[in-house]
Amino acid sequence: xxxxxxxxxxxxxxxxxxxxxxxxxxxxxxxxxxxxxxxxxxxxxxxxxxxxxxxxxxxxxxxxxxxxxxxxxxxxxxxxxxxxxxxxxxxxxxxxxxxxxxxxxxxxxxxxxxxxxxxxxxxxxxxxxxxxxxxxxxxxxxxxxxxxxxxxxxxxxxxxxxxxxxxxxxxxxxxxxxxxxxxxxxxxxxxxxxxxxxxxxxxxxxxxxxxxxxxxxxxxxxxxxxxxxxxxxxxxxxxxxxxxxxxxxxxxxxxxxxxxxxxxxxxxxxxxxxxxxxxxxxxxxxxxxxxxxxxxxxxxxxxxxxxxxxxxxxxxxxxxxxxxxxxxxxxxxxxxxxxxxxxxxxxxxxxxxxxxxxxxxxxxxxxxxx
Amino acid sequence: xxxxxxxxxxxxxxxxxxxxxxxxxxxxxxxxxxxxxxxxxxxxxxxxxxxxxxxxxxxxxxxxxxxxxxxxxxxxxxxxxxxxxxxxxxxxxxxxxxxxxxxxxxxxxxxxxxxxxxxxxxxxxxxxxxxxxxxxxxxxxxxxxxxxxxxxxxxxxxxxxxxxxxxxxxxxxxxxxxxxxxxxxxxxxxxxxxxxxxxxxxxxxxxxxxxxxxxxxxxxxxxxxxxxxxxxxxxxxxxxxxxxxxxxxxxxxxxxxxxxxxxxxxxxxxxxxxxxxxxxxxxxxxxxxxxxxxxxxxxxxxxxxxxxxxxxxxxxxxxxxxxxxxxxxxxxxxxxxxxxxxxxxxxxxxxxxxxxxxxxxxxxxxxxxxxxxxxxxxxxxxxxxxxxxxxxx
Numbered sequence: 001x002x003x004x005x006x007x008x009x010x011x012x013x014x015x016x017x018x019x020x021x022x023x024x025x026x027x028x029x030x031x032x033x034x035x036x037x038x039x040x041x042x043x044x045x046x047x048x049x050x051x052x053x054x055x056x057x058x059x060x061x062x063x064x065x066x067x068x069x070x071x072x073x074x075x076x077x078x079x080x081x082x083x084x085x086x087x088x089x090x091x092x093x094x095x096x097x098x099x100x101x102x103x104x105x106x107x108x109x110x111x112x113x114x115x116x117x118x119x120x121x122x123x124x125x126x127x128x129x130x131x132x133x134x135x136x137x138x139x140x141x142x143x144x145x146x147x148x149x150x151x152x153x154x155x156x157x158x159x160x161x162x163x164x165x166x167x168x169x170x171x172x173x174x175x176x177x178x179x180x181x182x183x184x185x186x187x188x189x190x191x192x193x194x195x196x197x198x199x200x201x202x203x204x205x206x207x208x209x210x211x212x213x214x215x216x217x218x219x220x221x222x223x224x225x226x227x228x229x230x231x232x233x234x235x236x237x238x239x240x241x242x243x244x245x246x247x248x249x250x251x252x253x254x255x256x257x258x259x260x261x262x263x264x265x266x267x268x269x270x271x272x273x274x275x276x277x278x279x280x281x282x283x284x285x286x287x288x289x290x291x292x293x294x295x296x297x298x299x300x301x302x303x304x305x306x307x308x309x310x311x312x313x314x315x316x317x318x319x320x321x322x323x324x325x326x327x328x329x330x331x332x333x334x335x336x337x338x339x340x341x342x343x344x345x346x347x348x349x350x351x352x353x354x355x356x357x358x359x360x361x362x363x364x365x366x367x368x369x370x
Numbered sequence: 371x372x373x374x375x376x377x378x379x380x381x382x383x384x385x386x387x388x389x390x391x392x393x394x395x396x397x398x399x400x401x402x403x404x405x406x407x408x409x410x411x412x413x414x415x416x417x418x419x420x421x422x423x424x425x426x427x428x429x430x431x432x433x434x435x436x437x438x439x440x441x442x443x444x445x446x447x448x449x450x451x452x453x454x455x456x457x458x459x460x461x462x463x464x465x466x467x468x469x470x471x472x473x474x475x476x477x478x479x480x481x482x483x484x485x486x487x488x489x490x491x492x493x494x495x496x497x498x499x500x501x502x503x504x505x506x507x508x509x510x511x512x513x514x515x516x517x518x519x520x521x522x523x524x525x526x527x528x529x530x531x532x533x534x535x536x537x538x539x540x541x542x543x544x545x546x547x548x549x550x551x552x553x554x555x556x557x558x559x560x561x562x563x564x565x566x567x568x569x570x571x572x573x574x575x576x577x578x579x580x581x582x583x584x585x586x587x588x589x590x591x592x593x594x595x596x597x598x599x600x601x602x603x604x605x606x607x608x609x610x611x612x613x614x615x616x617x618x619x620x621x622x623x624x625x626x627x628x629x630x631x632x633x634x635x636x637x638x639x640x641x642x643x644x645x646x647x648x649x650x651x652x653x654x655x656x657x658x659x660x661x662x663x664x665x666x667x668x669x670x671x672x673x674x675x676x677x678x679x680x681x682x683x684x685x686x687x688x689x690x691x692x693x694x695x696x697x698x699x700x701x702x703x704x705x706x707x708x709x710x711x712x713x714x715x716x717x718x719x720x721x722x723x724x725x726x727x728x729x730x731x732x733x734x735x736x737x738x739x740x741x742x743x744x745x746x747x748x749x750x751x752x753x754x755x756x757x758x759x760x761x762x763x
Contacts, residue, residue, distance in 0.1 A: 009416030012409065050415065119663035120686035120722040148434070154468050154609045155667050158440040159447060159461050160689045195438035202432055203610045206398045210427035213401075217424075218434070235664070239602025246402065253404050274664045286660065306721045332691070 002027065008054055017041050018051070026055055086110065092134045092143055092227060092268055094126065095168075096337045098326040099313055103300075109143070109226055109268040112258050114297070116273040116288040117304030121311055122330050123272045124155045126304070127229045129335040130270060132164045134227040135193050137184035140172050145226030146196040148218070152208060153235050156199060165193040167333030198225070205236040209250065212257055219265040228261070232272035234289045248293055255297030271298060376400060379429035381422065385412060397430045449572065449618045450498045452490055452525075453697070453706050456682065459690045464618045465668065469608055471578075473623035473656035474672035475729040478680055479699045480622040481512040482521075483672070484574045486703035487620060489522045491572040492539040497529065500617075502571025503542045505564055507557055509580050513545055524702035544568045551581045551600065558607045565615055573611065577622040578604065579657045598661045605665035621666070625727055626657040653726040656685075663723035673728040679707065685722040692719030 003026045005018050021041040023029055029037070029051065037048040077085070091106030100106045107113050107130060117123045131149055136142025149156060169188055176182055202208040208230075219225055233254075241247040262269045276289040288295070288303070295301070301317035314325040327338040374397045376386050386395075392411045394400050400408070401423065408419040440447075448462030457463045464470045464487075472480045488506060493499025506513055522539055523530045530536050544564070548554045554575075557564075561573070578601070586597040612619045629652035656663070656671065663669065669686035675696065682704075684693045696707045719725070 009409075011413050011415045011418070013413050014415075054415070118721045118723060119660070120669070120719070124688055149437075153665075153667070154613055155688055156437075157447075157465055157468070157688045158437050158444065159465075161437055162441060162444075163689075191438060191441070194441045195436050197437040198434050199437050199440070200432050200434045201613060203613070204606065206401050207430060207432050209401045210397075210430040211432065213424050213427040214431050232664075235602075236606075238661070239599045239606065249404050250402065275660060277660050306724075309720050330691075 003058070005029075008051075008058070010051060010054060011047075014043055014047050014051065017043050026058070029055055089266055090143060092130050093136075093141070094335055095129055095133060095171075096313075096326075096328045096335055098337055099328060102313075102315055102321065102324040102326055103318075104321050107227075107268050107270060108300070110262055110266050111299040112255075112262050112269040112271065112297070113300040113302065114271045114273055114288075115302045115304065116275060116316075118275050118286060118306060121304045121306060122328070122335065123304060124153075124231055125160075125330050126335050127231050127270060127272060128156070128161050128164055130227060130268075131197050131229060132161065132168050132193060132334070134268075135188070135196055136168060136172065137181075137188055139180050139184050140175070143226050146198070146222065146224050147227040147229065148198045148200070148225055150200050150202060150208070150211060150228070150230045152202045152230070153232055154201070155231065156201075158194070161197065162190055162194065163332060164334040165190045168193070171333075198222075202236065205240060205250070208233075208236050209254065212254060215257075215261055216265070219261065219267060223265075225265075225267060227268050227270065228258075229270045230258075230272065232274060234272070234274040238274070238289060244291075248291065251290060251294055251297065255294070258297075259299070373398065374429060376426065379426050381426065385422070388412060397426050400426050401430065446616070449487075449491070449500060451487065452498060453695075453704060455695055455706050456684075459684060459693050459695075460668075460687065461689045464620065465689070466616050466618050467609075467613045468667035469605065469612065469619045469621060469665070470668040470670065471621050471623050471656075471666040472670045472672060473625065474727060475625050475654070475674065477730065478672040478674060479697070479704060480672060481510075481576055482517075482699050483704055484576050484620060484622065485513065485518050486521055486525070487572065488543050488574065489518060489525065489539060489703075492542045493526070493529070497526070500571035502617075503544060503568040504572045504574065505544050505546070505561070505568060505570045507546045507548055507554070507573070507575045509548055509554065509575075510577055511547065512576060515540065515545075518543065520701060521703045524700075542568075544570070549581065551585050554581055554604070555600075558604060561607070561611055562614075565611060565617070570615075571617050573608070573617060573619045575608070575619070575621040577624060579622075579624040583624070583657065594659075598659070601658060601662050602665065605662075623662075624657045625654050625729070627652050627654050628724070654729055655724055655727055656722070660723045663721075669722045671725060671727055674730050675728070677730065677733070681728075683725070685719060685725045 005015055005023055005025065008015070008026075018029075018041050023041070032040075032052070034045060034048040034052060037043070037051065038045050041048070043051075086108070089109040091100075091103070091108050093100050093106040094103075115123050115126060127149070131147040134143045134145050134147050136144070138144040169185075169190060172181075172185055172188060176185055200211060202211055215228065219228075237247055237251060258269050258271070261267065273294075274289045275286040277284050278287050286305075288301075295317070298317075299319060300315070300321075303314045303316045305312055305314065310327055311329060312325050312327055315321055315323050329336055329338055375395060376389065376397060377383065379397055381389075389395070389400070389411060394403070394411060403411070405416065405419050405423065408414070408423060409416060412419060412422060414422065446466070448457075448460070448465055450457050450463035451460075472483055474480055484506070488504045490498070491500045491502060491504045494501045519536060519540060522536060530539070546557055546564075548557050564570070565573070582597055582601065586593045586600075588594045588597065608619045608621070611617075656669065663686070666686070667688065668684075668690075671683040671685045673681050673683065675681055678698055680697055680699070682695050682697055684690045697704050698707055699705075
C-alpha cells in the first residue's frame with residue numbers, strides 16, 4: 001500500500017512520468033481508471049493498463065495475506081508442510097553408501113549442490129553417476145526420472161556414461177526380487193538410459209546464460225526431468241572477463257535463477273566448480289574458484305580432494321548435515337565406496353580400511369514421525 | 371552464435387536502435403547484462419525485459435540432444451594410437467572432441483609421439499587412420515619432415531613401399547611455425563578456416579608451454595592471471611573446434627619443479643624396477659599450473675625410467691584408470707615394451723596437477739660404429755638397442 005512507484009517493476013520512462021505527475025506511492029494510484037491515468041500522467045493507454053495491472057497483482061498478494069487469518073499465509077508454507085514436501089521429493093543416490101549417508105540420503109532434489117575439486121579427482125564421474133542413478137526405477141529405490149547434462153568443458157564421454165549405465169543395470173538385475181521389479185528392469189536398459197539423458201554443449205558463458213534463461217521452459221515441457229547438471233560452471237567464467245564486477249553480477253544472477261529453478265520445478269541442480277591457487281602468507285592453497293561471493297550460491301557444497309593417493313569427499317557447507325569426510329574411489333563401474341560395505345551381521349566395531357577416516361557424526365535430521 | 375547481431379535475433383528494429391545507442395549490438399552484449407540493466411537500457415518493464423532476454427536466448431542457445439544420439443555414432447568416438455595397450459586402456463584411443471595433453475621432460479618422446487600420430491592420421495580408415503590432413507602447430511622447431519617419413523616407412527613398410535603414398539602423407543601434414551604468444555593466438559583464431567581448407571582430422575599444438583613461459587614471468591604480479599586467461603582462451607578455442615569438427619586435439623606441455631617443504635604429503639614415489647624415488651625436497655610435475663590441469667580433458671605423462679626405457683602414465687582421463695606403461699623410442703616411433711603384467715594398472719593415482727615426473731638423472735652413453743668393438747670401462751650399464759646418435763627430442 002505504501003510502496004513507492006520507483007520500486008515497481010515498470011519501465012523507467014513510465015516511472016519518471018508518473019512521479020513527475022505527482023504520484024508517489026501506490027496508494028495514490030489506487031482507484032484510478034486507465035484513461036484517467038493516461039491523461040494525468042501523459043503515458044500511453046497500454047502503459048496505463050500495465051501500471052494498473054502491476055498494481056493489482058502486487059496488491060492482490062497483500063490482500064490475501066490479510067484475509068488468510070490464522071494458519072497458512074497465502075503463498076507461504078509452514079515448516080511442517082515444507083518437511084513433508086522435502087520428504088516426498090527425496091534424494092538421488094550416488095552408489096557410494098558412505099557419501100549417501102553423510103548427505104542424509106543422497107543429493108537432495110529441490111536444492112542446488114556444488115561439487116568442487118582438483119582436476120581429475122572425479123567431479124565429472126560423480127555427475128555422470130548421478131545422471132544414471134536418477135533414472136533408476138522407483139521400485140529399486142531410485143527416482144525414475146530423467147536428467148539434463150549441460151557440458152561446458154567437453155568432458156562428457158558417452159562411452160563412460162554407457163559403462164556406468166551398464167553397471168547400474170547389472171546391479172539392479174542382481175537385486176531383483178519381485179515381479180514389479182522385473183517388469184521395471186525390462187525398461188531399464190543401457191539404450192533407454194542414454195536416451196533419457198539429455199545433453200547440451202555450451203562453448204562460452206553467453207551460450208550458458210542463454211541456455212539457463214530457457215531452462216524454465218524446458219523443464220515445464222519435460223516435467224519428468226529431476227536432475228540438471230552443469231559441468232562445469234567455472235570454465236566459461238574464468239578466462240573471458242576483464243571486468244570482475246560484471247562477472248560477479250552475472251554469477252549472482254545465475255545463482256538466483258538456478259535456485260529458483262530447483263525449488264519451482266523440483267529438480268536437483270548439481271554444479272561443478274574448479275579449484276584455484278591462492279597464495280597466502282607465502283604458502284599456496286587450493287580454494288574453490290569463482291570467488292568468495294559464489295560461495296553463497298549453492299545450498300550445499302561438496303569438496304573432492306586428494307590425500308596422497310586416496311580420494312576424499314568432504315561436506316563443506318550444508319544447512320542440514322554435519323561436516324564429514326569420507327573416502328571413495330572411481331572404478332570401471334563408476335563412483336563407488338572404498339570397500340564393499342560390511343554386512344549388517346558383522347561385529348559392531350568393524351576394522352575397516354587402515355587409513356585415517358574422520359569419524360562421521362550422526363546427521364542432524366531425525367526420521368519424520370509418521 | 372554469440373556474435374549474432376540483435377537485428378537477426380528477432381528483436382524489433384526500434385528496440386535494436388535504442389540498444390545501439392548504448393553499444394549493445396550483439397547477442398553477447400545483451401546477455402552480458404543483468405535484467406535490471408536491460409530494464410534501464412531498453413526502457414522496458416521487468417516482464418518485458420525478461421521476455422526480451424528469453425527471445426535473444428532462443429537465438430543463441432545450443433541445441434539439446436540425447437546421449438543416445440551420440441551412442442549411435444560410437445564407432446567414431448576415438449582415434450587409435452596404434453599402441454595396443456594404451457588404446458585398450460583408453461577404451462579405443464584418444465577421444466575425439468577433447469584435448470589430450472602429453473607432458474614430460476625434454477627428450478622423452480613427446481614430439482616423437484606427435485609425429486607418429488600425424489602419420490597415423492593420414493592413413494586410410496581401413497588401417498585405423500583418419501584419412502585426413504593434420505595441422506601441426508610447432509612452437510619449438512621440433513618437427514622434422516625427414517623423421518616423419520622415417521616413422522612412416524618403418525612403421526608401415528608394406529603400405530609405404532609405394533612412393534606416391536609417402537608423398538601423399540607428407541603432403542597432408544600442414545606445418546605452422548609460431549614463435550610468439552601473439553602468433554599462436556592469431557593462428558588459433560584462423561584455425562577454423564585452416565581446418566576446413568586442409569580437411570584436417572587432427573590438430574597438434576607442440577608445445578603450448580614454451581611460448582607462454584618465455585613471455586610471462588609469473589613472479590611479477592598480474593602476470594599469473596594474465597597467463598591463465600590466455601591459456602583459458604586457447605583451451606576454449608581448441609575445445610570449440612574439437613567439438614564442432616569432432617576431431618582430437620593433442621597439445622604438449624613441459625615440466626616445472628615444485629619446491630615445497632610439504633613434499634611428503636601428496637607425494638607418490640614410483641618404485642619402478644631399479645629406480646629410486648623422486649627428487650629430494652621438491653619434485654617435478656607438469657607445467658602451467660593447476661588451472662591448466664583443469665582445462666585439458668586427458669593428461670598423459672611421459673617420464674624416464676633409465677636412459678632408454680621410458681614410461682607413459684595415464685594421469686587424468688575420464689574413461690581410463692591410472693596406469694603406467696613402458697615404452698622406448700625406435701625408428702618406427704614409439705614402441706610399448708613388456709606390458710603384459712597388470713601390476714602397473716591400478717585405480718589409484720594422485721592429483722594430475724601434482725603428479726611427480728621422473729626426469730633423466732644421468733647420462734649413459736655407448737660408442738657407436740667401429741669404436742664399439744673396443745670394450746670400455748664397465749661403468750655404463752648395458753641399455754640395449756636404442757638411439758644414441760641424434761634426436762634427443
